[in-house]
Amino acid sequence: MIDVRSVVYGVPDPELPHVSIGDLGMVRRVVVDGTQVSVTIAPTFLGCPATEQIQSDVEAAVRGAGYTPSVEWELAPMWTSDDITEEGRTKLRMAGIAPPPAGGAVSVDLPVVCPLCGSRRTRLTAGFGATPCKALHHCDHCRQPFEAVKGLPR
């Protein structure tokens, strides 16, 4: 018997394929009722273009596990970057993407830790990156550019 809950949690994020929507803390609930599976997901950035893709990926994954899916999006309580799991943070770092600061820090102006060398001698080079959730930074220690997931506190 396939564990449909872990199937849902393991669906990769379409724009950050190194991490799953479970790692990102977007899955609010998975309710299994016979062959029906209801999944509740929290959106991250309101205009994230991956939203529709995530929904169809989750539906396909649930169907692949032999169940009938229904997916709902839930605004409240709002997703925050603190919902990213420890494992998710590690995976992001391993992919060269700095995770957002933990613990509800207001991150707009805080230097982020370089995911490549661990230095805090970094600076923001562009506030907007290739996806809504990321910004571009540069590490003055290892002299590498890198992406960072923006902090979205409560």
Next chain:
Amino acid sequence: MNGTSGLLAHVLRQGDRALVLAQRLGEWVAHAPELEEDMAVANLSLDLLGQARHLYSYAGELEGQGHEEDYFAYWRSADQFGNPLLVEQPNGDFAHTMVRQLLHDHAALLYWESMTVSTDSRLAALAVRASNETRFHLRHSHGWVVRLGDGTEESHRRTQNALTALWPYAEELVTCPDDDELRETGQVGPPFADAWRTAVAETLAEATLIIPDGAVPITGGWSGTHTEHLVPLLDELQSVARAHPGASW
């Protein structure tokens, strides 16, 4: 805005504000002064579009006539749009766009922050995320207006021209009719006009820009009376949906 009132009108106005500005910003994509700015304006536009979509979805539920978000974006005419006049003003040069954005972002941030205490749980939830997003927008527009205003003689001249041209439209951002009524029920948060004036004045002072004296505010957008610029914007925005009704992609 004919025939709509109360919370529905409020939600539509805010959705219209976000959608119209998103469309204006989209016009810059592939034309911005540098690659990072192409990315930035696209991201600003996308965030605003996302906010508009959520607001329109909620408007559809409040209205209760089975309308989804697309209906409000594509099937209403200019006089049914309740966006403030500032956001429909043409892009002009980059200084013009960034001054418009700064005036807007200060108001949008204060608006969303005030809405986090709304008694309407849907809007309060939306406000948490939208205020986070707007903080990033304001950092961007603040950075550019200061850099351009306090920059070279040419960039200062252009930025001051932009402020002089746009200032009459600014006041409307913080004086939305009907909101006072919704404040009594707590659905709309506390007023923020004074906080906006202070915040804007601080940024403009830092940018060495002068607020024009004695400008008479030009208003009417919130109640559906627009400048000549909204109709062509909507023509473009709505052309595909209206040429192919019911199409999906």
